[in-house]
Amino acid sequence: MKNIGMLLSGRGSNFEAIAKNVAERRIPDARIAIVISNKHETAGIETARRLGLESLVIPSKGMQREEHDRAVAAELKKRNVDLVCLAGYMRLLSPWFVQQFPRRILNIHPSLLPAFPGLEAQQQAFAYGVKVSGCSVHFVDEELDHGPIIVQRAVNVQDGDDEHTLAARILDQEHIAYTEAINVVLEGNFQIVGRRLVRK
């Protein structure tokens, strides 16, 4: 049984999709061991409670980055977490934290990286006028939105789209992509060549 730790700062819609797929065995032999929010009263923590999952708030406000990261890592390690999944975790991780879980931290980003890193990626893509956008699940390394890509899914921009309808269709694909990526990583049948993830 593999233990997943979830980090979030808000709604955690990707967390909820992952929890459903764990419950329905589309992510087999895994459980969500802990859900940690860096903010109080997030909808994500409410969801965790409703689903009967252990959850914690470790407020980051006013804490140094690494100090906060050490508190989070301690809770993750206490639960023998195999995989750390960021689901709308709005805080940069320290190099120290990244080194604690080598190739064991995943993030999802609402664009086809390396295009449109950073905040409001869907809006950036829409304003740029791309006709194809999508989402990316990648390993977290010490640079923002940068580690090796595990799964990407494309989404066509439609003529009637605005940035909200586009973001909603990307989110649907995020929910699929994140589960695909977790299964790839937990199965472990891959290697990293340069910065390419290659399945064996």
Place this chain on the structure above:
Amino acid sequence: MKNIGMLLSGRGSNFEAIAKNVAERRIPDARIAIVISNKHETAGIETARRLGLESLVIPSKGMQREEHDRAVAAELKKRNVDLVCLAGYMRLLSPWFVQQFPRRILNIHPSLLPAFPGLEAQQQAFAYGVKVSGCSVHFVDEELDHGPIIVQRAVNVQDGDDEHTLAARILDQEHIAYTEAINVVLEGNFQIVGRRLVRK
């Protein structure tokens, strides 16, 4: 009847696909009025001759950029070209040339722009480890691989791919995308909002 001018420097595989689609009326009411190469003895010029299309070589070697562009523009204007299509034209166009054909110059690029502009885009994408790449047809403006995007088509990177198999599958989609984009532009039922092309 709309007149298309093709500029190329080599094989011109996209030129050949466009010529086929013009002949088979998938690009209706249009003809290729002139094919211009900036290099001698290109396969693209051979193809033009074989297809009975008028062609010219205007060598760029040793010429100043704008001097060469003026010679090319003169030949295009002589044939009342409505649309200038770059098909592997390995030469930057001068601002002067771009201004002669406002929103009338198209280029195709083998990546999902704005990712991987510049040379060897397929190899760049492969080495980066993306799981989705593709191609982009865009208006040419005064910056490299930058103008408003008309059509993009996605291509999944497969586990067994190398950069050559990926480039080949992208090329198949280029041949479809370029014809789609030419039809959008020749039909004219669009507007540019910011830098987004929006079909009416």
